Amino acid sequence: MKDCPDCGRGLPPESFGRNKTQADGLSFYCRDCNRARSRRWYRESRRKLGHEVRDLSWVPEGKRWCPTCRSAVDEADYSRNSSAPSGFGAECRPCRRTSQNEAYFVRRYGLTRAEVHAMRVAQADRCAICGDQGAAHLDHAHSTGAVRALLCSRCNMGLGLFLDDPDRLRAAVAYLEKHGGGAVPPATGCTTPPRLGSDRRDRRGTRPGRRSTDRPAHGSAAPHRPTTSGPAEEAHG
Numbered sequence: 001m002k003d004c005p006d007c008g009r010g011l012p013p014e015s016f017g018r019n020k021t022q023a024d025g026l027s028f029y030c031r032d033c034n035r036a037r038s039r040r041w042y043r044e045s046r047r048k049l050g051h052e053v054r055d056l057s058w059v060p061e062g063k064r065w066c067p068t069c070r071s072a073v074d075e076a077d078y079s080r081n082s083s084a085p086s087g088f089g090a091e092c093r094p095c096r097r098t099s100q101n102e103a104y105f106v107r108r109y110g111l112t113r114a115e116v117h118a119m120r121v122a123q124a125d126r127c128a129i130c131g132d133q134g135a136a137h138l139d140h141a142h143s144t145g146a147v148r149a150l151l152c153s154r155c156n157m158g159l160g161l162f163l164d165d166p167d168r169l170r171a172a173v174a175y176l177e178k179h180g181g182g183a184v185p186p187a188t189g190c191t192t193p194p195r196l197g198s199d200r201r202d203r204r205g206t207r208p209g210r211r212s213t214d215r216p217a218h219g220s221a222a223p224h225r226p227t228t229s230g231p232a233e234e235a236h237g
């Protein structure tokens, strides 16, 4: 038996940690008191550094405080991290799923969901080119990866088919104005690429610098337009 000078209990040697600097090879205080003292020391030093210290002593056994959703979560629902001393991750499983999801979104689109939402509000949910309602595609400059604006499927696809090239588009305008004919009403049942935020992935994989699902590769999915004289008709006379 050894007395702990902090709690005053007489305890068996197993209740004390090891400390080679002590004559009996055991730590001065019992394990419980050492734990409490180091917790106290941690709090004091945090407080001295000006950090807020949350009192988590109320969190019941078997639960953990999640700093993200700010609630006590069952340990079974808490994320794990085998390399952390506690064995637990930084937040609960649902919070981690959300942050991983958000991280994926940012990697994929270069903006947070909140930033995309702000952009949508600023554009009044209209395509930045034609003004149609429902701009589902976050357009990127594929040469630099920089985000441009939200576009409708048709304009997004149209830019892609013209290789994002202003000269090519200007030449197309000059061509249409030279030959006349006027605009065609939008066709229904267009082939549209997956919408922004869709979980569909392109099975062919992503080429660097190009988000394969937010815009098709040049010529891979031409929009359906009502045509009166396609190449096939010409070929057959």
Ligand SMILES: [Zn+2]
Binding pocket: 004, 005, 006, 007, 008, 009, 029, 030, 031, 032, 033, 034
């Ligand atoms: Zn003690």
Ligand SMILES: [Zn+2]
Binding pocket: 066, 067, 068, 069, 070, 071, 073, 091, 092, 093, 094, 095, 096
């Ligand atoms: Zn949480």
Ligand SMILES: [Zn+2]
Binding pocket: 127, 128, 129, 130, 131, 132, 151, 152, 153, 154, 155, 156
């Ligand atoms: Zn448009």
Ligand SMILES: [Zn+2]
Binding pocket: none
């Ligand atoms: Zn051409």
